[in-house]
Amino acid sequence: MADRSFLEWPFFDDHHRRLAEELDAWCAANLTGEHGADVDDACRALVRQLGEAGWLRYCVPAAYGGIHERLDVRSLAIVRETLARHDGLADFVFAMQGLGSGTISLFGNEEQKSFYLPSVAAGREIAAFALSEPDAGSDVAALETTFWPDREGLNVRGTKTFISNGGIADFYVVFAREEGTSGSGGISAVVVPGARIDASERIEVIAPHPLATLRIDTFTSHASLIGERGRGFAQAMATLDFFRTTVGAAALGFARRALDEATARVRDRRLRGAALADNAVVQSMLAEMALDVDAAALLVYRAAWIRDVQDRRNTREAAMAKLFATDSAQQVIDKAVQLFGGLGVTKGCIVERLYREIRALRIYEGASEVQKVVIARHHLAEAAR
Structure with missing residues (x-):
């Protein structure tokens, strides 16, 4: 069971807590993380499944079939973290419905929103x-x-x-x-x-x-x-700003799953008659993993809260969240693979799948190196003021 204590943080409202609980239960009952060889068919099926269950409604504003009056980054982040923890391809499907239609949600006219967004929310069309x-x-x-x-x-x-x-x-x-x-x-x-x-x-x-x-x-x-x-350049940057925080949330979901799997593994695995979890080196690794997960969560949900509650561009905070959450998740998952030993690099093992899934998140929607430039520029501009 993944740690849910973060839901008690003041970043969230009660409806966010309900969302996390309900989606987690739905994922446990409906997602396996295993898909056939035809990834196109798997994605089409997941779009329909998420649409029919109502989860894609978080990708569009309420006027066009969504949940909230306007896109809520905290909800998007919770959904991505939860889906990623259960099934990386389901997270991908959800994310692309949001990002693919995001420019329309943010900048489209009434005709465009009415034509495209309801189908995105229902899972009838893929963006x-x-x-x-x-x-x-x-x-x-x-x-x-x-x-x-x-x-x-x-x-x-x-x-x-x-x-x-x-x-x-x-x-x-x-x-x-x-x-x-x-x-x-x-x-x-x-x-x-x-x-x-x-x-x-x-x-x-x-x-x-x-x-x-x-x-x-x-x-x-x-x-x-x-x-x-x-105005396309500004629209693209604003859309990426909006969804960049959720990339960090997906990385956080991968990291939480890796920490859970590694914890269960070292509690059950025995070395010289004692649980592997009693080993001081292993405990040090678990401590580093838990620290990275919590630090990433704080950065991700701070960035989302700034956008939702303070209603301002969060370019700096989203860059920090994306950079730290994706880089640290890579380290958390690498430690999990190490704790699994040979099984950790065996095809079909959950941590092996996570190891492959996390790598792209450090590149797409702004590579880690680009996020450092963004953070530094904002820092220097603030210093100049």
């Missing part, structure tokens, strides 16, 4: 966030996918890569530069139906999930433009 390119990963302002308007609509052409839900998404929020512009000011966000994008070039990674390179050469209506033209 994707198409930002990264072969030569524009961390440097978003360097993206080369272009669009040019004509009387009938928008022509969009370019290549995106490492796009989650690539190949199974019903629609993509694509960030593209208006032809003839340079820098971040020429970027806009447009919604493109999945059927109009070539996502046949799939990418296999160590923790399988739908991932693809997108070849885009299509036409879409003027109505597909999200928000103000030329």
Whole structure:
């Protein structure tokens, strides 16, 4: 049983505590963490399952089938932490429904929200966030996918890569530069139906999930433009700011599961007639793991609380939460593998699965090195004031 004492912290309201309890019980009854070889089918099934159970309603505002009047980062973080602790692919599915539709939730017009968001909440349609390119990963302002308007609509052409839900998404929020512009000011966000994008070039990674390179050469209506033209860079950064805290929450869920599994292992495993848990070296490892988990939780839920309660951009705090939670979870899981010994690197062992699942979180939605730059810049700006 994972530690739930953090729910007593003042970051939360009673409805957050109920959410954590109810979702944990649902996950225990419905998720196994095991999926077949066809990861696309597994993700489609999970989208339907989470949608039918009502959990995807946390991904959109209440006016469009959601739970809260506006997106609540604390709820999103609790859901991601809980899902990740039980089933990493279920967490991925939930996260991509939120991130993939997030720009629409935050910046879309009424028609766009009404058209897309109810289907996302119900699990009827799968969303994707198409930002990264072969030569524009961390440097978003360097993206080369272009669009040019004509009387009938928008022509969009370019290549995106490492796009989650690539190949199974019903629609993509694509960030593209208006032809003839340079820098971040020429970027806009447009919604493109999945059927109009070539996502046949799939990418296999160590923790399988739908991932693809997108070849885009299509036409879409003027109505597909999200928000103000030329504001795409700011929209992308704001969307990532909003969901970056939840990446830390997913890492926290992985770390909690690793700590639970390692604790059970050393309590049951015997060495020279005594429980492995009685060994001082093992106790030191467990102490470090428990410390990292609690510190990560404090940073994650502080960042979420600042966004929800203080209603302000939490770029610095989200960067801290994402950086520390993902890096420390890697260390926690590595220690768990060590405590399991040879079994820890055996395919099918839970900690082996966690070891593969955590690694990508230190890269996507802003690599650890990028988060350090963000934190330092905010620190120096504050010092200058």
